[in-house]
Amino acid sequence: MFEQALFRGGAGAGAGAETGAGMSKEEEYEQFSRSGSDNVEGGSCDDADADADAEVDNSHRKKRYHRHTPEQIQELEALFKEYPHPDEKQRLQLSKRLNLETRQVKFWFQNRRTQMKTQLERHENSILRHENEKLRVENVSIRDGIRNPMCAICGGPAVLGEMSMEEQQLRIENARLKHELEQVCALAEKCFGRLIQPDPTMPKSCLDLGATRKPMPGVTEELLQMQMEGLVPPPVPAPAPSPIVVNRLRERTMLAELALASMDELVKMAQTDEPLWIPSLDAASMKTLDYQQYMRHFPCAITSKSLGLAGEATKETAMVIINSSNLVETLMDVNRWKEMFSCIVSKAATVEIISSGMGGTRNGALQLICAQLRVLSPLVPARKVYFLRFCKQHAEGVWAVADVSVEKENENGSPKYRRLPSGCVVEDMMNGYSRVTWVEHTEYDDREVHRLFRGLLNSGAAFGARRWVETLRRHCEFSAVLATMNMDPIGTATAMTVPTPNGRRSMLKLAHRMLENFCTGVSASTDERWHKVSEWTNMEMEEDVRVMTRKTVDRPGEPPGVVLTAATSVWLPFSSHKLFDFLRDDRLRSQWDILSNGGPMQEMAHIPKGHDPANCVSLLRASAMNANQSSMLILQETCTDASGSLVVYAPVDIPAMHAVMSGGDSDYVVLLPSGFVILPNGPQSKCRRSMNEVGGSLLTVAFQILVNDLPTAKLTVESVETVNHLISCTIHKIKAALHCEDP
DSSP: OHHHHHTTTTHHHHHHHHHHTTSOHHHHHHHHTTTTTEEEETOOOOHHHHHHHHTSOTTTOOOEEEEOOHHHHHHHHHHHHHOSSOOHHHHHHHHHHHTOOHHHHHHHHHHHHHHHHHHHHHHHHHHHHHHHHHHHHHHHHHHHHHHSOBOTTTSSBOOGGGOOHHHHHHHHHHHHHHHHHHHHHHHHHHHHSOOOOOOTTSOOOTTOTTOTTSOOTTOOHHHHHHHHTTSSOOOOOOOOOOHHHHHHHHHHHHHHHHHHHHHHHHHHHHHOOTTTEEEOTTOSSOEEEOHHHHHHHOTTOSOOOOTTOEEEEEEEEEEESSOHHHHHHHHHSHHHHHHHTTTTEEEEEEEEEEEOOSTTSSTTOEEEEEEEEOOSSTTSOOEEEEEEEEEEEEETTEEEEEEEEOOOTTOOSOOSEEEOSEEEEEEEOSTTOEEEEEEEEEEEOGGGSOGGGHHHHHTTTTTSHHHHHHHHHHHHHHHHHHHTTTTSOOOOOSSOOOOSHHHHHHHHHHHHHHHHHHHHHHSSOOOTTOEEEEEEEETTTTEEEEEEEEEESSOTTSOSEEEEEEEEEEEESSOHHHHHHHHTOGGGGGGTOGGGTTSOEEEEEEEEOSSSTTSEEEEEEEOGGGGGGOOEEEEEEEEEETTEEEEEEEEEEHHHHHHHHTTOOOTTSOOOOEEEEEEEOOOOOTTOOOTTOOSOEEEEEEEEEEEESOTTOOOOHHHHHHHHHHHHHHHHHHHHHTTOOOO
């Protein structure tokens, strides 16, 4: 279905050209009338066949028709779904396998492409005729209402001299609506290749600007003479459109053209495979772009690689448990989009809705969005982007959402980051699943990238298609689990349980707020709540540590006072899976966590968030012999996928958690989250001991500490040194536990 929808733009024209060569109009019509299931033997346009046919007497020649068997048609249809334009080698192989002539296979594909184009055109024409009929009926009803205006005082026919301010405003509004209709018709022509015009036989409205000199019904020659002599005020002349309006319409037209061009490039890149896309060296399914092939496939691309900017382009395809319409609605709602990709999108807002779609759907929706993208590390600058998002339905159950950067009017110099045509193509599958093909094509200034993350960004693993797809997959799995939470029992628990669905949802809501708070504190994105204090090199670790602070006063869910957060990233010579399993193991927690009171931790409750058991929310408590030393529990969320892993935790009060697990409001539970971010495929290091260890990991460590319970207090040097020492000790303990000491 996906390929059929994508090929309709150019396949039909090519098929018509191929079919029309070497045969008459009668032959061409007769061949098309067989709907791609029959073929003509001896009807080839090859020169050799033409010379052979010339030797036979035309009066005795008879066309021989061959009707394909159901098995042959099934084979042809299967290949057509994959390759609507087979090359000569494929046609030869197929003809041998099906016991057909090569020209029969060639003609079958020509006819099938033409048939597909005709069906799509018929469907589009039906939609356009329906919309045009609705506009025509509305215009007719409006014209009927204003053709014979009545005086509001006497009830008789109105004259030109009685033009009210309301009528003047209606004239101006009518002119504006007409201009917008022309713009919509022009946009529809670009989208569908059809010119849509209002019905020329329809009478013009009496409110049309510039048409006031024509006499209205009920206006006599005497009244016109009085108007010319100045006894009756003349109609208000039509105001000329202001330069601001003209420039705005011109800008919208340019944005629409840019969106259409980016959609065309995205669809072609999503559909094309090798040699345009080559397999990534460090990923099984993710593919990277061959820029030489890219310039060969897209010689008139929207933008090419800019001078001084590094290119990054990846593609990933996956099956996701969400249907196309729900995914499209989420992507076109900026708040739902930010929530779905909260670990990637730190800020997002809709600047302008240029088009909300056609026919009550998102088909044709065009928005202008500003956003800030992040990697969960203080060493990677956030990426600010100002882009267009265009949504289009290509067939039933096949949608595409394309993004492309635009320049801001007040932006000085070249942007440090921009998205070339990127986005996703979604095709509905069975059982509520969709096949999502994601393309991420960007340019960025790599001079601001820290040395530790340069390889990660160049490979496309930091902001590439795999990270978007894996985040989407994990979110959809969690949504599916949440929808069935009324039926699924909670995980095993010993001292505490979450008996009700409301209690589970309240606990998951609290964990979501904890994760959001952690991501905001650990990333380098700017946030109005956090203020940067300093960034220096820790001499013990030889790594950059960023310290930020915020003051809270009567904010629900946060302790009043001054909160300090510190974060840094280091490289460790262990695989991301090994490091993640170590950090989430309750029995080994005492080797690095001071909150464990020197003993193992006990899991009190467990709520799964997906098929992978590592994606879950847990409630932990110190072992029985140490339980009397603290009245605190630890709320922890762990999540992992092919793009990275997270271990986030925060101490919480036992009474507060009792209320949450009973279904109470979790917004007032105080949280100060800390945790770890693990990213795979880091650079090599000299401290590797085991030659069996493959690759490494980038570990980001972040802590939040309440340094003073008075919001008016000032941050001290001792507080900064304390949290800096805590990070250093934690990293050294992890290295020691994994037997990796610095040389």
